[in-house]
Every structure is written in C-alpha cells, then in structure tokens.
C-alpha cells in the first residue's frame with residue numbers, strides 16, 4: 148500500500164470513531180432466525196467485476212432488508228490505488244447500474260465501506276492489511292470476526308491464502324479475534340490433482356470449518372426447495388426410485404454466449420464451468436437419501452454418498468454417454484449472434500465445448516438402471532433451468548381397446564428458472580360421452596401467496612457465511628469425488644486422437660446438437 152493511501156485509510160478510521168455507521172435497525176428480519184455477529188468482510192479483489200456486480204449489491208440489499216450484523220464493515224482490497232472515498236464512489240455507481248441505489252440508505256451504508264490497496268506478492272502489504280484491520284476492529288467493535296472473500300482470479304487463490312496465513316490473518320480465537328472465514332469461488336481446481344493441491348494450500352493456514360466454497364446454484368430458493376419438497380412430504384419419497392421413475396433430466400440451458408469471459412471459458416469449457424459444480428449439486432439433491440437431520444454435515448454426507456455411486460464412463464465408448472457441442476452462428480430472439488469461434492478473444496480453431504449432455508447412472512438400489520440426463524449449454528434457444536422426473540407408464544392399460552397400449556406417463560417438473568414452480572402432469576378424462584384422455588398439469592408457483600423479502604443467491608451465501616452455516620457450500624470430499632468422476636472424461640476428451648470428432652457444431656438458438664436424441668434412446 149502506498150503511504151498516502153495508508154494515511155487516508157487511517158484518517159478514515161479516526162473519522163469513523165465519530166461517524167460510526169449506524170446500521171442499527173430493530174432485528175425483526177425473517178431472513179434469518181438470528182442476526183449474524185459483528186464482523187468485517189474483506190473483499191480481496193475489490194476493484195474487479197464480481198465485487199461491483201454481485202458482492203456489494205448483495206450486501207447493500209441485505210442492509211436494506213435488515214439482514215446485516217451491527218456493527219458491520221466492508222474492507223475492499225486490491226492492487227488498484229484507490230482512496231476510501233474513491234472506492235465508495237465506484238460502489239455507488241455500481242449500485243446505480245443494477246438499479247438498487249437508495250440515496251438516503253446509501254449514505255449510511257457507505258460509511259461502512261473502506262479501501263486498502265495491496266500487492267499480492269508482497270508479504271509486508273498483508274502485514275499492513277492486518278494492522279489496518281486491527282485498527283478498524285478496535286474503533287468499530289467488530290469483535291475480531293472477519294471474512295476474507297477471494298474475488299480474485301483462481302490463479303491467485305493459493306498465494307493469497309498463504310499470504311493471509313503468514314500475516315497471521317487466518318488465526319481464530321485466543322482473545323485476538325473470534326472467528327475467521329475464507330470464501331472461495333469456483334473453479335476449485337481444473338482436475339482432481341489441482342483441486343487436491345489447492346485444498347492443501349488452503350489447509351496450511353485455514354481449517355475446514357473456516358473454508359466456504361461457493362456454488363451460487365445451491366443458494367437459489369428453488370434449488371433449496373428440492374429437499375423440502377422431497378422430504379417434508381410423505382407422498383413423493385415412496386415413488387422416488389427405479390420402480391416408478393423411468394429417467395430424470397436435469398437441464399441448465401442458457402441463451403447467453405461466452406460474453407466477456409473468453410480467457411476463463413477457453414480454459415474451462417462447459418464441463419468445468421457448469422458440470423463440476425452446479426449440475427453435480429442438482430444431481431445430488433435430486434438423487435440423495437434423506438439425512439436424519441437438516442444440518443450441514445448430514446446433508447453433505449448424503450450428497451457425497453451419491454457421488455460415490457456415479458458409474459465411471461467407459462472411455463472407449465464415450466459417445467454412448469456424452470455429447471459435446473460448440474455453438475455456430477445463429478439467431479436468438481430474432482437477433483443474429485456470432486459463432487463461438489468468432490467471439491472476441493476466442494481462438495478461431497478452438498475445441499472448447501460450449502454444450503454437453505451426459506447420461507449418468509448411479510449404482511445403488513434406489514437408482515439402478517435409471518438414466519440421469521444432464522444437459523447444459525450456451526446460446527441455446529432460451530434460458531431454462533429445470534429438473535424433469537419422468538415416471539414410468541402404467542404397467543397395464545385397461546383402456547387398450549379404445550386408446551391403445553400407451554398412456555402418457557406422469558411427469559413432475561421442478562422449475563428453477565424462469566418459472567420457479569412445481570408442475571405435475573397427469574391424465575384425466577375429457578368431458579363427454581366418448582372415452583378420451585387428456586394430459587393436464589397442476590402448477591404451484593413458488594412465490595404464490597408470499598410477500599416477504601426475496602434473497603438472491605449471493606445475498607444468501609453471504610448471509611450464511613456470516614452465520615457460519617456450511618449447508619450451501621461444497622465440502623472438499625464432494626469436490627474431489629466429482630473431479631474423480633470428471634477428470635478421466637476430460638482427459639479422454641482433451642487428449643484423444645481426433646478431438647474435433649467429439650465436438651459437434653450446433654446452431655445458436657437451437658436445442659443443441661441432434662446427436663442428443665441418440666443418447667436418450
């Protein structure tokens with residue numbers, strides 16, 4: 148940190164003694180049962196996109212909904228040389244762009260924002276950060292509690308965790324401070340070995356209970372609702388198995404392309420970007436057994452059991468289980484969009500998949516023989532995220548003389564986006580003298596009869612992290628089991644002789660490569 152910035156920071160601390168942020172509003176929030184304890188959230192990488200687009204808007208919204216602790220401070224840290232007032236201005240502009248700026252509330256909220264520049268490679272810079280944190284803590288009474296949110300490129304995770312540790316910033320308790328947590332965004336490595344390596348580096352200074360690995364899908368209300376729906380109702384669980392279910396489709400389709408993330412996406416592709424995390428979490432929530440208690444570790448134990456049952460793909464018959472695609476030019480909502488290879492920053496010969504569909508089997512009593520089709524892709528016709536439970540047909544049709552053997556089977560859809568809903572399709576008789584069946588759908592819309600505040604995914608994960616609740620975060624064993632499943636597939640796809648054969652082009656605005664139909668046979 149340069150000297151003027153440092154002084155500016157200290158001046159802010161001194162001033163703050165007289166202008167302490169008054170975030171004290173009565174705690175009647177139904178967001179949580181308890182108010183989180185006072186703390187400082189340190190955003191490492193505060194000059195980046197994630198901070199202004201997601202983290203600060205989420206914290207501001209939590210403040211508007213009375214979900215923040217009191218006192219509460221935000222310390223932005225990054226390489227960019229900014230003063231605290233400049234940082235506040237930047238964040239104010241960011242809130243304007245997401246349209247949630249409330250000027251009078253901003254005045255109060257912004258007084259809890261500070262900035263401190265750091266050099267990621269310089270241990271003394273982290274020592275200065277530690278000193279500054281001590282000052283802020285002393286002035287504001289945040290009880291030494293702190294959260295380090297790594298909003299930095301994954302290549303900096305290891306070294307930053309090390310620097311924090313060496314500056315003594317990961318230590319908890321013993322009067323110096325109470326709790327310390329570190330939040331890590333995906334990707335957690337790019338294969339099994341690198342995931343283990345990252346984890347070992349984090350564990351050199353932080354213990355598992357201090358590490359929060361984010362997956363924003365877990366914080367979506369409708370994703371959380373999967374467990375409520377399955378385990379707070381007695382009627383679904385008895386039929387939630389191979390006896391009644393023909394197959395399950397989990398889809399996360401997007402109409403957006405790679406946007407401004409070429410550098411990251413070229414390295415990741417759809418399998419690392421969506422499957423290693425979001426798709427695996429939805430699979431686990433759909434397929435797991437009921438835990439004995441709704442508690443973070445018991446829920447995560449059950450998820451891990453699902454990951455252990457995933458049948459490895461036969462790498463000599465990859466195409467029988469996996470379809471990979473890459474978008475070509477096309478039209479979405481009447482607008483022409485370019486091919487992936489023509490997007491800015493993308494290699495014109497890129498072999499990165501932007502679409503994947505995989506057929507997964509779980510080798511256990513409940514699911515033996517039931518295919519789970521997981522599909523995700525960019526530049527598809529529309530954005531839709533849903534789980535479809537396709538039940539089997541009736542075992543015998545008494546209407547066969549009139550209607551033939553086949554009667555459309557029941558289907559249950561758990562809609563996550565855009566329709567947050569649950570729909571059950573079943574057969575009824577058409578009114579009239581003739582025997583005619585029709586499929587009808589019973590819909591429940593998630594926000595029906597609810598008028599309270601709705602938290603977006605980032606608000607929810609930040610709140611849970613402040614409360615120390617790991618329910619919506621990955622545990623390392625789950626991360627490693629999913630990588631154990633995916634790494635051989637990635638290896639085969641990325642090293643096999645004719646990579647281009649595996650990668651099928653599809654027109655933007657369609658539902659992906661035609662070969663997906665063969666996979667579902």
Ligand code: BG6
Pocket residue numbers: 401420421532
């Ligand atoms: C992110 C991926 O994790 O999830 C993106 O990196 C993807 O590529 C996004 O677009 C989808 O999230 P959501 O909440 O819009 O479905």
